[in-house]
Amino acid sequence: MAGFGTKYSNPGTxxxxxxxxxxxxxxxxxxxxxxxNSPYIAAYxxxAGFGTKYSNPGTxxxxxxxxxxxxxxDxxxxxxSNSxxxxxAYxxxAGFGTKYSNPGTxxxxxxxxxxxxxxxxxxxxxxxTSPYVSAYxxxAGFGTKYSNPGTxxxxxxxxxxxxxxxxxxxxxxxGSPYVSAYxxxAGFGTKYSNPGTxxxxxxxxxxxxxxxxxxxxxxxGSPYVSAYxxxSxxxxxxxxxxxxxxxxxxxxx
Numbered sequence: 001m002a003g004f005g006t007k008y009s010n011p012g013t014x015x016x017x018x019x020x021x022x023x024x025x026x027x028x029x030x031x032x033x034x035x036x037n038s039p040y041i042a043a044y045x046x047x048a049g050f051g052t053k054y055s056n057p058g059t060x061x062x063x064x065x066x067x068x069x070x071x072x073x074d075x076x077x078x079x080x081s082n083s084x085x086x087x088x089a090y091x092x093x094a095g096f097g098t099k100y101s102n103p104g105t106x107x108x109x110x111x112x113x114x115x116x117x118x119x120x121x122x123x124x125x126x127x128x129t130s131p132y133v134s135a136y137x138x139x140a141g142f143g144t145k146y147s148n149p150g151t152x153x154x155x156x157x158x159x160x161x162x163x164x165x166x167x168x169x170x171x172x173x174x175g176s177p178y179v180s181a182y183x184x185x186a187g188f189g190t191k192y193s194n195p196g197t198x199x200x201x202x203x204x205x206x207x208x209x210x211x212x213x214x215x216x217x218x219x220x221g222s223p224y225v226s227a228y229x230x231x232s233x234x235x236x237x238x239x240x241x242x243x244x245x246x247x248x249x250x251x252x253x
Contacts, residue, residue, distance in 0.1 A: 008048070008049040008050065009049060009050065010050070011042075011044055011050040011053060012050065012052060012053070013042075013052075013053040015033060015035050015037075015042055016035075016037040017035055017036035017037035018035060018036040019033050019034070019035045019036075020034050020035055020036065020064070020065060020066045020067070021033065021034035021065060021066055021067040021068045021080075021113070022034075022068065023068045023069050023070055024046065024070075025046075025070050025074040025092075026070065026072045026073070026074050027074055028046060029045065029046055029047065029074075030043055030044065030045055030046050030054075030070075030074075030092075030094070031043065031044055031046045031050070032044075032068045032070070032077060033065075033068065034061075034065025034066055034067055034068040034079055034080070034081075035064075035065055036064045036065070038060060039056040039057065039060035039061070040060055040061040040062075040063065040064060040065040040079065040081060041056075041057065041060065041061055041065050041068065041079050042054075042056075043077070043095070043096070045094070054094070054095040054096065055095060055096070056096070057088075057090055057096040057099060058096070058098060058099065059088075059098075059099040061079045061081040061088045062081055062083040062084060062085065062086075062088070063081045063082045063083030063110075064081060064082045064083075065079050065080070065081050066080050066081065066082065066110070066111060066112045066113065067079070067080035067111065067112060067113035067114045067126075067159075068080075068114065069114045069115055069116055070092060070116075071092075071116045071120040071138075072116065072118045072119075072120055073120050074092060075091065075092055075093070075120075075140075076089055076090065076091055076092055076100075076116075076120075076138075076140070077089065077090050077092045077096070078090075078114045078116070078123060079114065080111030080112060080113055080114040080125055080126075080127075081110070081111055082110035082111070083110070084106060085102040085103065085106045085107075086106055086107040086109070086110060086111040086125065086127060087102075087103065087106070087107055087111050087114060087123075087125045087134075088100075088102075089123070089141070089142070091140070100140070100141045100142065101141060101142070102142070103134075103136055103142040103145060104142070104144060104145065105134070105144075105145040107125045107127040107134045108127065108129045108130065108131070108134075109127045109128035109129030110127060110128045111125045111126070111127045112126050112127060112128065112156070112157060112158050112159065113125070113126045113157075113158065113159045113160055114126075114160075115160050115161050115162055116138060116162075117138075117162045117166040117184075118162070118164050118165070118166055119166050120138060121137065121138055121139065121166075122135055122136065122137055122138055122146075122162075122166075122184075122186070123135065123136050123138045123142070124136075124160040124162065124169060125157075125160065126157030126158055126159050126160040126171055126172070126173070127156075127157050128156045128157070129156075130152060131148040131149065131152045131153075132152060132153040132155065132156060132157035132171065132173055133148075133149070133152075133153060133157045133160050133169075133171045134146075134148075135160075135169070135187070135188070137186070146186070146187040146188065147187060147188070148188070149180075149182055149188040149191060150188070150190060150191065151180070151190075151191040152180075153171045153173040153175070153180045154173060154174075154175030154176060154177070154180070155173045155174030155175030155202070156173055156174040156175075156202075157171050157172075157173050158172050158173060158174065158202070158203060158204050158205065159171070159172040159203070159204065159205045159206045160172075160206075161206050161207055161208055162184060162208075163184075163208045163212045163230075163232060164208065164210050164211075164212055165212050165232070166184060167183065167184055167185065167212075167232045167233075168181055168182065168183055168184050168192075168208075168212075168230075168232040169181065169182050169184045169188070170182075170206050170208070170215060171203075171206070172203030172204060172205055172206040172217055172218070172219070173202070173203055174202045174203070175202075176198060177194040177195065177198045177199075178198055178199040178200075178201065178202060178203040178217065178219055179195070179198075179199060179203045179206060179215075179217045180192075180194075181215070183232065195226075195228055197226070198226075199217050199219040199221075199226045200219060200220075200221035200222060200223070200226075201219055201220035201221030202219060202220040202221075203217050203218070203219045204218050204219055204220065205217070205218035206218070208230065209230075212230065212232065213229065213230055213231070214227060214228065214229060214230050215227065215228050215230045216228075
C-alpha cells in the first residue's frame, strides 16, 4: 500500500488545545507536540502508535509552544514558545530531564520554531522581533549567542532550518524576499543571493532535502509552496523554482 494507511488511535491522554509543532526522535521511539495550553509540550513513546504519555517537564515552557525539536542524538529536546525566555530545552532520555539554564541572551520576541544542527553543536530559534533569528552553540546547554546575521531577515521569523550537513541555515519570514539563507560555520556567513523568483508572500515554513540539493518554502499566497535547487558551495544558493504545488497555509500568530 502506498500513501496513508488507517489512522492510528488518538493518544490515551489527548492534547487540550491547538497543536502547533510536532517532531519524532531520530530513533523513531518518541513523538513530541508543542501546543497552546499548559503544559505547552506533550511527549509520548512511539511504536506504531502512541504510548502512555510521558510525565510533563518539571519546569514547563512559559507559554504557547510553537515549535519543538530533538537533537539527532536524541539526548535533548527544545521548545520555542511565545513567552520569555521564548526557548526552553531539556535533557531527553525516555522523558524530560531537568530544564537547562536559559540562554544568557534571550530571543527578543516570541519563538516560532527551533532547530538543532545534525551534529548537535548549534541551535537556532526563529522569532517575531528583530533580529528575527537567534543562534547559540549547543553542548548540553546554551552557549554564548552567535552574532546576528550581517543582513537580517526582513520580517517575523517563522521557521529556521539547517541543512543536514550543517553548512547553511535558512529562515522563512514575513517580509520580502520571504526566505533568507546564509552559510553556516559556527555562526552566520554572508547572506546568499535571493531566489530569482521569490515566494509570493510571507514564508511560514522551510525545509532542506536530506541530500541538501533542494529547499522548499511554504508561504502565504498561491501557489503556497515554492521549491528551488540548492547548493551551499560554489555560489549556488537558491536558484529558479523547479517544483510548485498547493499547500494549505498554517497560521502563526
